[in-house]
Amino acid sequence: MNFQFTKYSIIYFIIALVAILASITCLIVFGLKLGMDFEGGSLISIQYSDSRPEMSWVKNAIEGVEGFKGAEIQPIGDKGVVVKVSQNDISSETYSKILQSLGADNNTIDTQNSSVQTISPLVGSELKHKTIIVVIVALVAMLLYIAVAFLNVNRPINSFGYGLSSTLMLFHDIIIPLGVLSVLGKFYGVELTIPVVTALLTIVGYCINNTVVVFDRIRENIIKNKSMSYEEVVNKSLNETFTRCINTSIAVLLAILPLYYFFQGEESLKYFTLTIGLGVIVGIFSSVFLASPLLVQWLKWKQEKTQKSH
Numbered sequence: 052m053n054f055q056f057t058k059y060s061i062i063y064f065i066i067a068l069v070a071i072l073a074s075i076t077c078l079i080v081f082g083l084k085l086g087m088d089f090e091g092g093s094l095i096s097i098q099y100s101d102s103r104p105e106m107s108w109v110k111n112a113i114e115g116v117e118g119f120k121g122a123e124i125q126p127i128g129d130k131g132v133v134v135k136v137s138q139n140d141i142s143s144e145t146y147s148k149i150l151q152s153l154g155a156d157n158n159t160i161d162t163q164n165s166s167v168q169t170i171s172p173l174v175g176s177e178l179k180h181k182t183i184i185v186v187i188v189a190l191v192a193m194l195l196y197i198a199v200a201f202l203n204v205n206r207p208i209n210s211f212g213y214g215l216s217s218t219l220m221l222f223h224d225i226i227i228p229l230g231v232l233s234v235l236g237k238f239y240g241v242e243l244t245i246p247v248v249t250a251l252l253t254i255v256g257y258c259i260n261n262t263v264v265v266f267d268r269i270r271e272n273i274i275k276n277k278s279m280s281y282e283e284v285v286n287k288s289l290n291e292t293f294t295r296c297i298n299t300s301i302a303v304l305l306a307i308l309p310l311y312y313f314f315q316g317e318e319s320l321k322y323f324t325l326t327i328g329l330g331v332i333v334g335i336f337s338s339v340f341l342a343s344p345l346l347v348q349w350l351k352w353k354q355e356k357t358q359k360s361h
Contacts, residue, residue, distance in 0.1 A: 053290055054286075054289075054290060054293075055286055056285070056286055056289045056290075056339070056340065056343070056344060057282050057285055057286055057343075057344045057347045060344040060345075060347065060348055063336075063340040063341055063344060064341070064344075064345075064348075066336075067223055067336075067337070067341055070223075070227050070230075070333075071223060071226055071227065073230060074226045074227045074229060074230025074231070074233075075226065075230070076230075077230040077231075077233045077234050078226075078229060078230055078233050081233040081234060081236065081237040082233060082236075083229065083232060083233050083236060083243045084233075084236030084237070084240065084241065084242045084243065085179070085242065085243050086242035086243055086244035086245075086247075087135055087170055087242075087244075088170065088178055088244050088245045089176075089178055089179045089182075089243070089244075090137070091137075091170050091171050091176075092135060092136055092137045092138065092169070092170060093135075093136050093137075093138055093141050093167060093168065093169045093170075094133060094134070094135050094167070094168045094169075094170075095133070095134040095135075095136070095141070095146070095149060095165075095166075095167050095168075096127070096131065096132075096133050096164075096165060096166050096167075096168070097131065097132045097133070097134070097149075097150075097153055097160060097165045098130055098131045098160070098161040098164040098165050099130045099131070099132075099158060099159065099160055099161060100130075100159040100160065100161045101130070101158075101159060102129070102130065103126065103129065103130050103131065103132060104156070104158050106124065106126060106132075108156075109124055109132055109153065110124055112152045112153050112155065113134055113149070113152065113153070115152050116145070116148050116149055116152050117148075118136075118138065118145075119134070119136060119149070122134050122135065122136045123135040123136075123240065125318050127317065130161075132153075133318075134149070140169075141167055141169065146167055150162065150165070178245070182245075182248050185248075185252070186225075186248075186251070186252070189252055189255050190218060190221055190222075190255070193217065193218060193221060193255065193259050194214045194215070194217070194218045195214070196214075196259075197210070197213050197214040197217045197218075197259070197262075197263070197266070198210045198211055198213070198214035200263070201213045201214070201266060201270065204270050204273070206273060207281050207350055208281070208346055208349070208350055212346060212349065213266055213346070216342050216343075216345050216346050216349075217259060217262050217263075217266070217342060219345070220258065220262055220337040220338065220341055220342045221255055221258060221259065223333070223337050223341065224254055224255070224258045224330055224333050224334045224337055225251055225254065225255065225330075227329070227333045228251065228254065228326055228329040228330050228333065229251075231329055232247065232322075232326065241322055242322075244319055244322070246319040246320070246322070246323040247319075247322055247323060247326050249323065250322075250323045250324075250326035250327045250330065251326060251330070253327060253330070254326070254327065254330030254331070254333075254334060257303070257330065257331065257334060258330065258333075258334030258337065258338060261296050261299065261300075261334060261335065261338035261339075262337070262338045262342050264292055264295065264296065264338075265288060265289060265292050265296070265338060265339065265342065265343055266342070266343070268288040268291055268292050269284060269285060269288040269343065271288075272284045272287055272288050272291075281346075281347060281350055282347050282350075285343045285344070285346065285347050288343070289339060289343060292339075293339060296335060296338055296339055297335065300331050300332075300334070300335045303327070303331050304328060304331055304332075307324040307327050307328055308328075310324045311324040311325060311328070
């Protein structure tokens with residue numbers, strides 16, 4: 052394989068820029084639908100002894116309880132249902148009314164396996180702040196890791212350049228899935244929860260791994276092929292690592308596909324796998340088509356600037 056990756060860099064950059072701007076626009080217009088983990092509220096888990104009634108019936112039964120109109124209802128497994136509400140002060144009397152309403156028409160509820168879980172707004176706010184800190188620390192840690200790992204590379208771009216490029220790629224890899232989640236949240240009620248944040252951090256680790264593989268091959272080829280220009284070295288390195296990056300990504304997608312298919316009733320796991328899948332697809336694009344070509348363009352810009360100054 053001898054494809055000239057850097058020849059079409061401008062096309063890659065335009066695609067990435069359009070996707071990033073679209074994602075930022077969606078985040079500004081739609082925002083993110085925060086889950087109960089961050090907003091606080093109550094989660095009522097109901098398990099039926101036999102089969103679960105139709106979801107339309109469950110919805111009508113829940114809305115028949117005072118204060119529960121508009122509650123979010125999700126099926127869990129074959130016999131369960133989860134009710135999410137913003138209230139965080141559900142009394143035992145209210146809980147009894149819910150059980151009575153959902154247990155009408157000979158629908159027997161397994162009370163031993165039914166429960167109420169409450170997260171206060173204070174705890175949700177604390178989790179929100181901690182999540183922001185974790186994401187920022189992860190991005191800074193990746194920048195420092197790349198800079199240190201490539202400390203012995205100083206020709207023609209220093210280690211900081213590699214670190215900065217990889218960090219920009221991580222921003223690209225995170226912001227696009229967030230943009231998709233904002234659209235899904237607006238039209239399908241998909242929430243940003245702790246499992247989804249975990250998926251985003253997993254994307255950070257996975258995507259940086261692919262980028263490091265390419266950068267490491269560039270470092271090796273710089274030493275082995277001193278007569279080559281930097282652009283030639285980058286093209287050679289991308290050709291040598293392209294198949295490996297694609298195969299690794301396909302392997303990850305094949306691993307999460309069954310999870311998404313067989314656990315569609317488990318909302319948290321479903322959107323965890325969806326986020327991972329989005330991140331892998333976006334990540335392979337940034338690792339191969341953006342990170343290294345960006346370094347080439349940066350070097351060309353520096354050389355042009357130097358020539359003009361002289």
